[in-house]
Amino acid sequence: MKTPWRKLEGSGKWTKEYAEKLLDDIQKRCDKEKDIPNIRILLLGSVRAGNSSFLNTVASIDIGRIAQITIAGGADDSVTFALKEYCPKDKLKNFQILDTMGVEDTNQGGLNLKDVLYLVKGHIPPNYKFNPATPIDEKAKNSGQSQRIERKFIALFL
Template sequence: MGLSQSKPPPPPIFLDQPWRQINFGNNTTDLQYVEYYKPQAEEQQLRILLHGPVGAGKSSFINSVNSVFQNQVCRHALVQNSAQDCCTKEYRTYRIQRGNSNNFYPFVLNDMMGLKNVTRRNRRIHVKDVKRALKGHIKDGYTFNPECKISKGDRFYNRAPTENDKVHVLVCLVDANTVSLMGDDTVEAIKDVRDEAAELGIPQVAVFTKIDEAFPEINTDVKNVYKSRSLKEKIEKFSADVGIPIHSIFPVKNYHSETGVNPDVNAIILNALRHIIATGDDSLNRKLRFQV
């Protein structure tokens, strides 16, 4: 009888060393950066545009950022009940309030309709709408139509956008549960949007959402986020597919069913937000220097 060949053991769940270091718990470094952030130009605000497939968690991310600063779970942006539905039909700007004061942080987050049932036609329409948004041509309240892009005659078309209307950093949100199942047309749409943003000199960041649902080791303890081998492999594959470098991809857990905030969840949201703001600020300052 021949010797039976045993299967090699599966790779360990955890990496020997975390592939990124952040301060869990009271993340004062990232919190202070965001708290004291101020654009160089007076009255300027940094605009962050969120895009990605339907169900990726764009609205939940906005709510989660708000929750960090309000120290309670917030649900200002309407969230869909399933990945098949899309609650976001309108172009909406969200400002983040400073605690209980009437002041707001000098950055805003824009939510827009996600990609759904992607075909070559609506992919082109979606990319054109994103490009108009990047250039500041879409006003708050515009209802996206997957069958046609916004026209210059539309009352929500901004013919003369200021620097405050323009986008300074583009954030692609993807669901860690389904990122490996994205069709070619969805991947191509993300790459097309990325190309349009690059042409306009707008940097891009990606955010992996729902990491607690996709990876049991993170659901057990969110501090395992940068120790998870499977998460790192998914991020590497997504980076190779769409061209966003790994150093610009940030995994987060959004608040959804919780009734209170968690310092460790706050820490990874803050870390992502801090890098999004820093990336957009570099782009904004370059633009402002050229205008002088």
């Protein structure tokens, strides 16, 4: 990128202090939102879009060292087969991030698009194993309809 997409405060340089200030600002903002105890972010995108890599990056920021909490990258097909839920414990403790199987342009692979609506509404439990050929069945979907607001998604990234 030839020009930054945002201006940095102060000296205009990315420093450890600036990163800590951003994390502190995020945490303060989250603490003010009493109605939403956890901001749930659903990562949904095509195969090789970087969703699982993003999840590993968030875990690394939260833990303060390089972390690999999920397999990421390198394959032509999705390497995520089940709904992976990550709940940070430290710097990003007010967030829950969920990683899904990648969306593919074929009926034989990737996330079944019929499952996406159930995901967004919070009706698919963590560790649910996706089946590209068959969407979630009605019995499994109905068992999740009593989920509270904490299971619904606040943000969706493609």
